[in-house]
Amino acid sequence: xxxxxxxxxxxxxxxxxxxxxxxxxxxxxxxxxxxxxxxxxxxxxxxxxxxxxxxxxxxxxxxxxxxxxxxxxxxxxxxxxxxxxxxxxxxxxxxxxxxxxxxxxxxxxxxxxxxxxxxxxxxxxxxxxxxxxxxxxxxxxxxxxxxxxxxxxxxxxxxxxxxxxxxxxxxxxxxxxxxxxxxxxxxxxxxxxxxxxxxxxxxxxxxxxxxxxxxxxxxxxxxxxxxxxxxxxxxxxxxxxxxxxxxxxxxxxxxxxxxxxxxxxxxxxxxxxxxxxxxxxxxxxxxxxxxxxxxxxxxxxxxxxxxxxxxxxxxxxxxxxxxxxxxxxxxxxxxxxxxxxxxxxxxxxxxxxxxxx
Ligand SMILES: [Zn+2]
Numbered sequence: 074x075x076x077x078x079x080x081x082x083x084x085x086x087x088x089x090x091x092x093x094x095x096x097x098x099x100x101x102x103x104x105x106x107x108x109x110x111x112x113x114x115x116x117x118x119x120x121x122x123x124x125x126x127x128x129x130x131x132x133x134x135x136x137x138x139x140x141x142x143x144x145x146x147x148x149x150x151x152x153x154x155x156x157x158x159x160x161x162x163x164x165x166x167x168x169x170x171x172x173x174x175x176x177x178x179x180x181x182x183x184x185x186x187x188x189x190x191x192x193x194x195x196x197x198x199x200x201x202x203x204x205x206x207x208x209x210x211x212x213x214x215x216x217x218x219x220x221x222x223x224x225x226x227x228x229x230x231x232x233x234x235x236x237x238x239x240x241x242x243x244x245x246x247x248x249x250x251x252x253x254x255x256x257x258x259x260x261x262x263x264x265x266x267x268x269x270x271x272x273x274x275x276x277x278x279x280x281x282x283x284x285x286x287x288x289x290x291x292x293x294x295x296x297x298x299x300x301x302x303x304x305x306x307x308x309x310x311x312x313x314x315x316x317x318x319x320x321x322x323x324x325x326x327x328x329x330x331x332x333x334x335x336x337x338x339x340x341x342x343x344x345x346x347x348x349x350x351x352x353x354x355x356x357x358x359x360x361x362x363x364x365x366x367x368x369x370x371x372x373x374x375x376x377x378x379x380x381x382x383x384x385x386x387x388x389x390x391x392x393x394x395x396x397x398x399x400x401x402x403x404x405x406x407x408x409x410x411x412x413x414x415x416x417x418x419x420x421x422x423x424x425x426x427x428x429x430x
Pocket of ligand 1 (some may be wrong): 183185375
């Protein structure tokens with residue numbers, strides 16, 4: 074990534090997102106890589122792709138910095154993100170390849186909720202009033218209000234996009250907090266919330282909603298309840314069946330590896346996820362893409378922060394497992410179109426991998 078050695082100019086959002094003079098170049102390259110990957114997949118040159126780029130994107134919303142007007146303790150940060158790479162590539166896919174790609178699923182398995190992606194996908198479903206008051210950036214102070222409906226292709230987009238996020242979730246405020254405060258959260262408040270504090274099941278699209286099985290599917294997990302087995306169960310019991318019901322023509326992954334048990338961004342006992350879980354999950358998602366999307370899958374790097382020990386660091390091991398699994402694409406599906414599992418003898422190698430769990 075260009076810009077790594079550039080001097081830090083400022084913190085962009087008064088929280089955690091620093092910038093250098095090359096940051097915007099890097100952000101454009103990151104988003105452009107995801108779009109290039111889509112073109113390569115659609116041209117049939119590759120079946121799938123992983124974009125090893127920085128900065129990440131899933132915390133960037135409609136106006137960049139995500140914003141939660143009812144509760145400023147939630148999501149009032151860019152979370153290291155500038156452009157939502159996955160949403161950008163997904164909208165590009167839906168509009169550019171409209172004759173082939175009707176439905177897109179975005180699966181976010183970063184340890185943090187993809188609040189920016191959710192904000193963008195929610196705006197496809199219904200007009201929403203956004204008012205963003207930005208007084209944190211050193212570059213500008215502004216307020217924007219809009220209730221403009223923002224389709225990627227047309228007004229059916231809400232039905233044709235599914236956003237799934239599996240993440241740690243804890244937004245219990247500290248006892249001393251004042252949720253009605255107009256001020257930014259105190260450090261104590263921030264510590265009591267698992268960033269970004271959004272992504273509860275209350276935000277999910279319901280079966281009775283017009284967009285279902287598209288829309289929003291949050292799978293929040295309490296810190297400490299994400300062992301390897303528990304984490305996999307959320308995918309087998311909730312995410313994979315929903316994908317089978319939705320039947321995407323293209324799958325995007327917001328591939329964050331910071332749920333790894335040895336990542337530094339969460340508590341030591343928060344998760345028990347390791348690189349073998351990422352390898353397993355990648356296989357499940359690729360098998361789903363094989364079933365419904367002719368194998369079309371583009372994965373874009375999000376979080377993952379433990380680079381201690383270099384090539385054997387948890388991050389490198391996780392990314393290697395992910396790419397290894399993408400390379401090993403198999404040819405068989407995991408699910409029938411009905412969403413039910415096939416018999417092992419019919420599915421062969423792919424299902425055998427599923428059975429390992
Ligand atoms: Zn993350």
